Amino acid sequence: MHPIFFKPRLRDKFTDDLEKIFFFNGNQKRHLERINHAVEKYGDIKLYNDKGFVKFNFTNLTSFKTIFSLDDENSEKANLLGVLIYRQAPIDNIELIHIAVNEACSFGGEFSNEEVSFRMIEKIRRDASKNKLIKTITLPYKKTELSINQKLTKSPI
Amino acid sequence: MNQQIVDLIIQVSNDLNEQLKNKIEVGKRENADLFGENGVLDSLALVNLVVQVESAVEEKFGKSIILVDGANGNEKQTHFATVGSLAEYINNLIES
Numbered sequence: 001m002h003p004i005f006f007k008p009r010l011r012d013k014f015t016d017d018l019e020k021i022f023f024f025n026g027n028q029k030r031h032l033e034r035i036n037h038a039v040e041k042y043g044d045i046k047l048y049n050d051k052g053f054v055k056f057n058f059t060n061l062t063s064f065k066t067i068f069s070l071d072d073e074n075s076e077k078a079n080l081l082g083v084l085i086y087r088q089a090p091i092d093n094i095e096l097i098h099i100a101v102n103e104a105c106s107f108g109g110e111f112s113n114e115e116v117s118f119r120m121i122e123k124i125r126r127d128a129s130k131n132k133l134i135k136t137i138t139l140p141y142k143k144t145e146l147s148i149n150q151k152l153t154k155s156p157i
Numbered sequence: 158m159n160q161q162i163v164d165l166i167i168q169v170s171n172d173l174n175e176q177l178k179n180k181i182e183v184g185k186r187e188n189a190d191l192f193g194e195n196g197v198l199d200s201l202a203l204v205n206l207v208v209q210v211e212s213a214v215e216e217k218f219g220k221s222i223i224l225v226d227g228a229n230g231n232e233k234q235t236h237f238a239t240v241g242s243l244a245e246y247i248n249n250l251i252e253s
Contacts, residue, residue: 001226033178034201099201106200117200118207118225144205152208154223 001114002071004081006123010068015054017080018068019047021100034140038098056085063087064097069120071111081105084120094128094137094148096121115153122152162244162251163187165217169209170240177202187241196238203237214247222250 010018022045023035039045043059056066064087072078082101089095099120105111121137128134129148138145146152163186170181170189179197182189191206192198198206207224215221224236224246236246 101200115200115225117204121204139205139208140201144208146208146212150208150211151223152204153225155226 002111004114004116004119005070005073005078006120007068007070007075008066009053009055010066010080010083011075012049012052012054013075014068014080015047015049017102018054018083021080021083021102022047034098038140042097061087061097067120067124069116079104081111081114082116082120084124086124088134092133092135093145094124094134096124096138096140098140118152125150125152159244159248161217162214162247163240165213166210166240166243166247169206169213172209173202173206176205181240183240185240187239187244189240191239191243192237193235194238198237210243210247214251218251220251222247224250 035045038058042061046057047054048057049055056064058064064085067084067086069081069083070078071081080102082099082105084099085097087095087097099117101116102111103109105114105116121139125137125146125148128137134148136145136148167183167186167189170183170191174180174183177197181191181197190196192203211222211224224243236242
């Protein structure tokens with residue numbers, strides 16, 4: 001497997017790639033339901049530029065965090081693999097709001113074996129587990145809950 | 158034990174099907190497609206299935222397992238292809 005690099009912010013040069021992954025995903029049928037679900041719950045979603053970085057805006061959601069996964073540490077050479085939006089709500093839980101991955105990570109794609117979704121969630125879980133207040137993570141849509149101590153991958157991400 | 162594991166995966170799949178437009182064809186039992194070329198699950202649905210199956214296995218068999226390798230894994234994740242291949246993989250993990 002290839003290393004994946006996680007970033008809390010994304011350079012605006014990736015705006016088109018992020019739009020494509022988020023709004024025009026090739027797995028559109030499944031993805032569209034989830035986008036609609038997110039819009040129903042958190043309001044309209046827009047991308048905007050903030051001092052050279054591309055950011056999300058939700059009409060009804062003010063406090064959330066984003067993690068982006070890239071295939072290279074150097075953002076000049078990197079491809080955007082995925083994005084995960086999440087928040088701490090209530091205080092002892094991380095709620096995953098939306099996750100979208102590059103079509104190349106789908107079956108048959110260049111990164112189909114990279115388990116990008118699992119690795120992004122595992123990254124959030126590991127970081128959140130350092131906060132003693134947080135006990136659980138809820139996955140988007142199905143609301144499956146896992147303990148903060150439940151590892152998602154055997155080896156390092 | 159394998160049939161017990163198949164039953165467990167089917168049970169989780171039934172639950173997951175309530176949220177899926179493309180349902181897992183649980184009537185096909187071991188041959189029901191999950192993830193891959195003919196699969197009905199996308200990566201997020203697979204995450205849900207994996208988390209629930211891992212919890213159910215621990216509850217039923219008292220063994221904590223992790224089904225996904227992560228960055229150091231080299232093998233192809235073909236064990237997610239069908240209910241049967243996943244059951245066999247879990248069986249091997251439990252017995253190892």
